[in-house]
Amino acid sequence: MTLFLIGLGLGDEKDITVKGLEVVKQADVVYLEHYTSILGVDKAKLEKFYGREVILADRELVEQHAEEQLVKLAKHKNVALLVVGDPFGATTHTDLVLRAKAAGAKVEIVHNASILNAVGVVGLELYKYGATTSIPFWEPGFEPETPYDAIKENKARGLHTLCLLDIKVKEPSKEDLQRGVSTPRPPRFMTVTQALESLLAIEQRRREGVLGPETLVVGVARIGQHDQRIIAGTIAELLKTDFSKPLHSLIVPGTLHHVEEEALEQWRRG
DSSP, X not given: OXXXXXXXXXXXXXXXXXXXXXXXXXXXXXXXEOSSOOOSXXXXXXXXXXXXXXXXXXXXXXXHSHIIIIIHXXXXXXXXXXXXXXXXXXHHHXXXXXXXXXXXXXXXXXXOOOHHHHGGGGSSOGGGBOOOEEEOOOBTTBOOOHHHHHHHHHHHTXXXXXXXXXXXXXXXXXXXXXXXXXXXXXXXXXXXXXXXXXXXXXXXXHOOSSOOTXXXXXXXXXXXXXXXXXXXXXHHHHTTOOOOSSOEEEEEOOSOOHHHHHHHXXXXXX
């Protein structure tokens, strides 16, 4: 019996690999991890295509109760955990694999495309990306400057920076359930505009010249889906751009090769 982590890719229900689909159809239980990313279709479409019930797995289940709800079950049943993108696109899943193996469960991985490689469509060389960073929603008392530091360090080395933008998928808390509130709160997805506003606010504080209105950036949305959007321009230009539905990501280019410059021109407006 095995715990399978299966990548779903970035598009819709049909982006699963043949190998992954075979595992899903034969698994005893199928979970969908739904807090590190989202797919372009809802759970009902997945269930129709797979011919299987899909159970939503929130952050609490995967990070706090995996041993009793996933690992323990996988010792006598085949359990599939579906992950948008590739299973190792988030460190959460590395931790899960380590815990499962430590508990004596068998683990198998079925890989797929993730934003980390699909972003190659923009035309910037993948090997010239430095450390990837995440830009979180700010809250009172929580305004981290880590993304700014990552961009600064990468640019100093001539490297590009991929910024993954925050997702807040909030399940009802215990207090909500006690009050009779059982529906999830509306999810929040950071936009390119919000990410740029956060970075400019940090620049305003620190004044280190890492970013400014004329800095070249690339905004991407729904990469891997039929309506993906890629726009290159200055920060000032992208602040006025609506990238529509999630998920959004942001790229801050480093030193450009002439082929990369040509590639970015195809995404320029005007």
